[in-house]
Amino acid sequence: MTETIRTRVAIVGAGPAGLLLSHLLAAAGIESVVIDQRTREQIESTIRAGILENGTVDVLVESGASDRVLSVGHRHDGIELHFEGQGHRIDFPGLTGRSVWLYPQHEVLKDLIAARIAGGQDLRFGVTAERIEDAETDLPRVIATGPESEPIVIEADFVVGADGSRSVARAAVSGSHTGGYFREYPFAWFGILCEAPPSSEELIYSNSPNGFALISQRSATVQRMYFQCEPTDDPEALSEGEIWEQLQMRVPGTTLQQGPIFQRDVLRFRSFVAHELRKGRVALVGDAAHTVPPTGAKGMNLAVADVMLLERALRALLIEKDERPIDAYAEQALRRIWKAQHFSWWMTSMLHVAPDASDFDRLRQVGELRSVVESEAGRTYLAEAYTGWPFA
Ligand SMILES: Cc1cc2nc3c(=O)[nH]c(=O)nc-3n(C[C@H](O)[C@H](O)[C@H](O)COP(=O)(O)OP(=O)(O)OC[C@H]3O[C@@H](n4cnc5c(N)ncnc54)[C@H](O)[C@@H]3O)c2cc1C
Numbered sequence: 322m323t324e325t326i327r328t329r330v331a332i333v334g335a336g337p338a339g340l341l342l343s344h345l346l347a348a349a350g351i352e353s354v355v356i357d358q359r360t361r362e363q364i365e366s367t368i369r370a371g372i373l374e375n376g377t378v379d380v381l382v383e384s385g386a387s388d389r390v391l392s393v394g395h396r397h398d399g400i401e402l403h404f405e406g407q408g409h410r411i412d413f414p415g416l417t418g419r420s421v422w423l424y425p426q427h428e429v430l431k432d433l434i435a436a437r438i439a440g441g442q443d444l445r446f447g448v449t450a451e452r453i454e455d456a457e458t459d460l461p462r463v464i465a466t467g468p469e470s471e472p473i474v475i476e477a478d479f480v481v482g483a484d485g486s487r488s489v490a491r492a493a494v495s496g497s498h499t500g501g502y503f504r505e506y507p508f509a510w511f512g513i514l515c516e517a518p519p520s521s522e523e524l525i526y527s528n529s530p531n532g533f534a535l536i537s538q539r540s541a542t543v544q545r546m547y548f549q550c551e552p553t554d555d556p557e558a559l560s561e562g563e564i565w566e567q568l569q570m571r572v573p574g575t576t577l578q579q580g581p582i583f584q585r586d587v588l589r590f591r592s593f594v595a596h597e598l599r600k601g602r603v604a605l606v607g608d609a610a611h612t613v614p615p616t617g618a619k620g621m622n623l624a625v626a627d628v629m630l631l632e633r634a635l636r637a638l639l640i641e642k643d644e645r646p647i648d649a650y651a652e653q654a655l656r657r658i659w660k661a662q663h664f665s666w667w668m669t670s671m672l673h674v675a676p677d678a679s680d681f682d683r684l685r686q687v688g689e690l691r692s693v694v695e696s697e698a699g700r701t702y703l704a705e706a707y708t709g710w711p712f713a
Pocket of ligand 1: 333334335336337338339356357358359364368369370371372373426448449450451483484485486487488489512588606607608609615617618619620621622623624
């Protein structure tokens with residue numbers, strides 16, 4: 322027996338984008354159903370983003386989704402750019418009046434899921450969307466399968482694809498799963514989580530002749546660090562000693578606090594923007610619409626910025642019957658998306674060593690880094706982009 326559900330907004334994906342959208346719509350009196358193919362435990366334990374822009378924190382706090390971000394999260398007022406053996410601090414409040422917060426994505430997800438459940442919202446785990454039909458009608462539908470393989474159909478006034486980088490919703494919007502502007506990078510990040518005290522108070526982004534490293538934190542006892550590696554590297558191939566050697570040689574002058582490594586992964590780098598973000602009554606948000614390399618810490622923040630625009634557009638469409646904001650959604654979202662794409666590409670290319678880099682390339686890169694840290698205009702551009710441009 323097929324279960325048919327009728328709602329106003331069907332949201333595929335309980336990541337930061339889908340959950341926040343549902344939370345904001347509920348506050349505006351618009352009912353939604355959120356489905357996710359994973360279990361709650363899987364969603365709440367996946368380690369991903371860690372840096373929240375100033376505007377993202379404001380949205381979480383002002384919407385009542387999270388106050389823990391302010392009590393458990395850590396405000397960071399700068400980062401260090403490290404090259405030629407020296408660190409150069411970028412002072413965010415001094416340059417822009419804004420900061421970022423270190424608050425892991427899975428904590429954001431715990432807050433959003435708790436808020437959804439407390440609000441009695443329909444949030445279903447273990448439900449997989451197979452496809453979206455009838456995008457160009459007034460009653461688009463999500464064809465899905467439940468935890469026991471039972472068929473489920475969700476009929477809605479509007480469907481949102483918040484289903485991440487392998488989006489199935491994309492096919493209903495742009496005609497294919499892969500259609501978009503795409504760039505792949507010839508390197509990846511070897512990421513670790515370890516039990517150790519922090520090695521520095523703020524994030525260190527290091528460009529060294531041996532390749533890039535990022536020294537980042539999670540808590541007083543758990544740290545997250547990355548170093549540049551080959552996209553094909555096997556995360557299990559290195560011993561713990563070899564991993565620490567790789568990291569330490571890339572941050573001369575900083576003594577890394579070492580401890581047992583309990584998670585390791587290789588993260589490939591891609592830039593992607595879907596050709597279309599909306600078709601009829603289906604729209605894409607977050608990683609379903611775009612992917613950025615993680616160097617600029619933009620992925621989750623960009624998802625939140627999409628949601629802010631789409632939520633306003635859905636309110637206008639579903640409450641006031643005003644189609645103008647939804648018609649403008651893609652164009653408005655793409656302005657920020659391409660700025661964030663540029664920033665993420667720029668940070669990536671400025672800080673990593675390309676496999677075919679010549680001496681000229683290496684020295685030019687140092688010249689570029691000096692142009693940033695020795696100029697207030699250069700530092701301000703980086704600080705504005707990193708802490709996040711104001712929402713449209
Ligand atoms: C290692 C790493 C580090 C990162 N660091 C940062 C950072 O510091 N700052 C930052 O801003 N960003 C960072 N990012 C990016 C950030 O994690 C993503 O941009 C963010 O998760 C996007 O949110 P989303 O809701 O769009 O998609 P996702 O978080 O991917 O959520 C999509 C959800 O959809 C579900 N789903 C998928 N397909 C289906 C289907 N067919 N049916 C039902 N459900 C489905 C998935 O299970 C998932 O829960 C990082 C990413 C990685 C991998």
